[in-house]
Amino acid sequence: MIPKGFLKFVAKRTVLLLISLVIAVYISILLANFGGLIDEMVKADLLMSITMNVRNNPAYQGLTASERQRIIDSMYQAALEARGLNTPFLVRSLYHLKNALTMDLGTALYLTSDSGSKQVRLIILERLPQTVMLFTTVTVINFFLNLLGGLFIARKYGSKIDRAIAALAPTSVIPGWVYGIFLILIFYTWLHVLPPGGLVDYPPPKDPALYFLSVLKHMILPMLSWIIAGLFLGLYSNRTFFLIFSTEDYVEVARAKGLPPRQVDMGYVMRPTLPSIITGLSLAIIGSWGGAIITETVFDWPGLGRLLAAALSYPDPPVIVGEVAIYAWLLTITVLTLDVIYAFLDPRVKVWGG
Amino acid sequence: MSSSKSVLSVRDLKLYYRTRKGVVKALEEISFDLEKEDTLAVVGESGCGKSTLARALVRVLPRNIHTYEGKVILEGRNVMELNEEDFRREIRWRKISIVFQGAMNSFNPVYKVGYQVAEPLIIHDHLEKKEALKRARQLIELMGMPGVFADRYPFELSGGMKQRAAIAMALITNPEIVILDEPTSALDVLTQANIINLLKKIKNEFKLTYIFITHDLGLASELANRVAVIYAGKMVELSSADIFYTQPKHPYSKGLLASVPTLSTDRRPEFITGVPPSLIDPPSGCRFHPRCRFAWEKCSSEEPAMFQVGKDHLVRCWLYGDGK
Numbered sequence: 162m163i164p165k166g167f168l169k170f171v172a173k174r175t176v177l178l179l180i181s182l183v184i185a186v187y188i189s190i191l192l193a194n195f196g197g198l199i200d201e202m203v204k205a206d207l208l209m210s211i212t213m214n215v216r217n218n219p220a221y222q223g224l225t226a227s228e229r230q231r232i233i234d235s236m237y238q239a240a241l242e243a244r245g246l247n248t249p250f251l252v253r254s255l256y257h258l259k260n261a262l263t264m265d266l267g268t269a270l271y272l273t274s275d276s277g278s279k280q281v282r283l284i285i286l287e288r289l290p291q292t293v294m295l296f297t298t299v300t301v302i303n304f305f306l307n308l309l310g311g312l313f314i315a316r317k318y319g320s321k322i323d324r325a326i327a328a329l330a331p332t333s334v335i336p337g338w339v340y341g342i343f344l345i346l347i348f349y350t351w352l353h354v355l356p357p358g359g360l361v362d363y364p365p366p367k368d369p370a371l372y373f374l375s376v377l378k379h380m381i382l383p384m385l386s387w388i389i390a391g392l393f394l395g396l397y398s399n400r401t402f403f404l405i406f407s408t409e410d411y412v413e414v415a416r417a418k419g420l421p422p423r424q425v426d427m428g429y430v431m432r433p434t435l436p437s438i439i440t441g442l443s444l445a446i447i448g449s450w451g452g453a454i455i456t457e458t459v460f461d462w463p464g465l466g467r468l469l470a471a472a473l474s475y476p477d478p479p480v481i482v483g484e485v486a487i488y489a490w491l492l493t494i495t496v497l498t499l500d501v502i503y504a505f506l507d508p509r510v511k512v513w514g515g
Numbered sequence: 516m517s518s519s520k521s522v523l524s525v526r527d528l529k530l531y532y533r534t535r536k537g538v539v540k541a542l543e544e545i546s547f548d549l550e551k552e553d554t555l556a557v558v559g560e561s562g563c564g565k566s567t568l569a570r571a572l573v574r575v576l577p578r579n580i581h582t583y584e585g586k587v588i589l590e591g592r593n594v595m596e597l598n599e600e601d602f603r604r605e606i607r608w609r610k611i612s613i614v615f616q617g618a619m620n621s622f623n624p625v626y627k628v629g630y631q632v633a634e635p636l637i638i639h640d641h642l643e644k645k646e647a648l649k650r651a652r653q654l655i656e657l658m659g660m661p662g663v664f665a666d667r668y669p670f671e672l673s674g675g676m677k678q679r680a681a682i683a684m685a686l687i688t689n690p691e692i693v694i695l696d697e698p699t700s701a702l703d704v705l706t707q708a709n710i711i712n713l714l715k716k717i718k719n720e721f722k723l724t725y726i727f728i729t730h731d732l733g734l735a736s737e738l739a740n741r742v743a744v745i746y747a748g749k750m751v752e753l754s755s756a757d758i759f760y761t762q763p764k765h766p767y768s769k770g771l772l773a774s775v776p777t778l779s780t781d782r783r784p785e786f787i788t789g790v791p792p793s794l795i796d797p798p799s800g801c802r803f804h805p806r807c808r809f810a811w812e813k814c815s816s817e818e819p820a821m822f823q824v825g826k827d828h829l830v831r832c833w834l835y836g837d838g839k
Contacts, residue, residue: 318578410620417575417615418635418684419607433625508668509624 174500182493183262186486190257193481197250203270204246211236261486270477272468281483284468289450291360292464294376296449299384303391304442311399312426318404326396333394338455341386345459348382355382358461383460406430436503436510443495451488522691522724523549528585530564530571537795538581541567542748545585546821549692554718554725556739556756558732558771560791564748565728566616569696572726573613574602590691608635612685614678616697616728621681622669628677629655629665632684639688654683658713675706679713686721694726699734711737732775736760741827744768747792747802750821754828764830766807801833809834 194200215221215233224232241247245256260267266281274284314323349357356362361375406412407430415429431438452466465484472480503510528545531538542564549555557565570576572587587594594606612635615621622631633651636642642650652662658679669677678698685693695714699707711734718725718738729735735742735756742759744752744767752765763769770787789806792798798805804814813833821829822836 410615410617411623413575414615414621414684415623417573417607417613418638419603419609420634420638421603424638428626429623433623435625507625509670 171497171501174497178493178497182489183258185489186261186482187254187258189485189489190254190261190478190482193476193478193485194250194254194257195476197254199476199478200246200250200253203244204241207240207244207246208233208237211240257482261482264486264490266483266486267479269472269480271475272471272477272480275463281479284480285465285483285487288452288463288465288468291462292450292452292466295380295383295462295464296387296452297446298380299387300445300449301442302384303388303395304445306388307391307395307399308438310396311401312403312431314396314400315403315407315430316422316426323400326393326400329393330397331394333390333392335390336455337383337387337390337453338459340389341383341456341459344382344386357382358459360463379460379462383456383462386456402434403430406434409433433507436506439502439506440499443499447488447492447495450491451484520550521548522551522553522590524586524588525572526586526588528568528571528587530567530576530583531581532577533579533581534795539794540748540797541794542571545745545750547743547750547753549724549726551691552718552722552724553741554727554739555741555743556735557726557728557743557745558730558735559745561730562791562794563745564794565730565745566696567748568745569613569694569726569728572694573607573611574599575613604639608688608690609639610690611692611694612688612690613694613696614681614685614698617701619674619677619701621684622677624669626668627665628667628669628672628680631669632665632680632687635684635688651683651687654687655680657717658683659709674702675709678702678706678710682710682713682717686717686723689721692724692726694728696728697730698727700729700731707734714738732771744771747797748794749802749831751803751831752829753821754825754830758825758828764824764828764835765803765832766809766834767803801831 212233215229215236221229221232238247245253259265264282266285268279269281269284272284273279274287276283276287278284314326317323345357348355356379359379361372361379366372366375407426409429411433412425412429415425420428450465452464452469454466454470456462457464457466458470468480469484471477472484524547526546528542530542531540533539545568547555557568559565571583576583585595589606589610594602594610597605622628629648629651630644632655633642633644633647636647636650637644640647648665652665655665656662660676660679664672664676664680672680682698698714699710702710714725715738717723725738727735727738739756742752742754742756743750744759744765746767752759752763752768754764759768760772763772767787770785773782773785774787776784787806792802792805798815800813800815800817801807801810801819804810807814811833817833819831819833819836821831824830824835
């Protein structure tokens with residue numbers, strides 16, 4: 162059933178995508194480590210703490226300065242060796258690369274997970290579900306709302322609602338968190354009906370069902386802020402997209418053939434554009450996995466965005482590289498999957514040659 | 516002029532578009548009758564309103580419609596009075612089908628050709644998909660193509676093949692009238708000839724009535740028994756083909772025919788001076804008067820009606836008017 166040459170096509174695409182994956186992860190390793198500067202900072206920290214320890218240790222009080230210095234030097238060298246800091250950064254960066262690509266994310270320099278672990282993998286996994294729950298959900302809602310709304314408005318071209326959407330589209334430059342602040346003012350400060358932020362009520366309900374409902378309640382305002390922020394531009398761009406594709410000759414033929422309007426919209430406007438629609442959705446979903454730094458801060462939401470912000474401000478390279486590596490892998494896998502899906506959705510794309 | 520035998524009678528069809536620059540008077544005072552198995556060639560320059568006429572008859576109109584009125588009487592009923600849904604159910608493809616200009620793009624790229632040919636049967640006659648596909652395949656074979664082509668995607672067919680498939684699609688529901696909007700304009704000359712022969716053949720087999728829209732007077736003479744000339748949105752001459760090709764009356768028709776090169780005579784092709792007028796602000800009086808060799812004062816001040824000059828022969832020109 163698998164077409165001839167299909168495996169060759171997949172293999173070729175995989176190799177190309179893996180090359181870009183390696184390059185992207187390596188660049189982020191260089192950047193996150195400030196080109197090796199972080200190692201020097203860690204070394205300086207190490208030297209200082211060893212020196213302080215030796216100076217303050219009563220057991221070494223009787224020694225001369227040069228003897229103490231020798232002890233400090235040997236302890237420092239041992240510590241460097243133990244952490245692999247005695248090898249040059251360029252060599253170390255290749256180890257980092259290998260570890261990042263194999264998802265061996267190592268330990269954080271400063272950050273810890275809520276359960277107290279320094280494992281980068283655990284730190285990220287602890288935040289990922291909240292991010293997916295909030296941002297992926299709202300991304301999917303936004304996507305379908307704008308898609309179907311856009312199709313509806315395209316059919317009402319030139320009407321009052323169409324012109325209103327076009328006029329309001331530029332308001333979407335205002336980011337979601339701005340609306341978030343106003344929503345908090347209205348629904349928390351003024352009306353007292355919704356919580357201003359956080360993941361669950363305090364103390365968290367014991368019953369899993371109540372816990373879930375409490376989380377849902379906390380999701381309403383952040384989701385609403387993103388829906389409002391994305392709505393008008395989303396509707397406008399989808400409407401324009403469908404307007405362009407509904408002037409294709411085959412759409413007019415379908416209308417002349419007497420197809421019901423719904424069937425024309427679905428089969429002749431939407432269906433031929435499905436590859437680009439699916440690309441849009443997949444990339445939006447991947448985008449949502451990065452979280453959102455400011456929105457998470459405004460709503461005090463424990464997600465990946467705030468983790469990344471914290472990791473950047475320390476800076477904590479293993480956490481930064483860990484987030485980038487996970488993200489890069491997800492993106493690579495999605496792009497590869499899309500390449501294959503296109504070939505099945507659009508008969509013109511016979512990627513593996515005829 | 517109206518006769519009881521006519522399948523289609525159009526009376527004062529008018530269609531205006533709204534644009535930024537103003538209202539485009541794309542079609543005005545279009546009236547004609549079609550009898551069963553007639554082929555009416557609608558000829559004229561690019562932009563004169565030929566294709567707009569085709570679209571107006573099946574009511575597939577662009578979004579910027581300003582005015583759309585008149586009478587289109589199909590089998591004794593004015594279909595202009597039908598609402599959109601009834602028009603879709605009862606007229607489109609049941610009574611009138613159309614082969615659009617540029618059949619290259621007439622097919623949805625992601626559905627197989629056979630399915631698109633069969634689709635009207637599924638929609639209008641509620642046939643099972645399998646049965647409809649079988650009928651589509653038979654019809655595609657009748658068009659001179661292998662039946663297996665029904666299982667191909669549009670991009671896997673050549674231009675001529677797609678045109679044949681588009682004709683098959685237009686015939687699938689056995690409509691009364693088939694509108695052919697420049698059905699061969701994008702094809703090479705040999706393929707053109709093949710398609711015209713095919714159209715002749717199926718016309719006899721299916722007892723069809725054609726409205727054949729073209730700018731090519733030579734092609735029109737192959738098929739048509741009647742000719743309508745449109746200039747700047749108005750019909751200027753309507754006659755039988757025999758008379759039109761031998762004794763055209765309207766100065767514009769004469770110019771058009773004189774501009775066609777011929778092999779059999781030494782006559783050099785002539786041309787009509789000037790350019791077609793703007794349809795937003797058409798000339799006063801006769802719309803052709805700025806380009807007409809015979810024009811006098813009356814032509815620029817008063818608009819001529821369609822004057823009868825012979826049996827079934829109408830001309831919109833003061834040269835044949837009552838006042839002369």
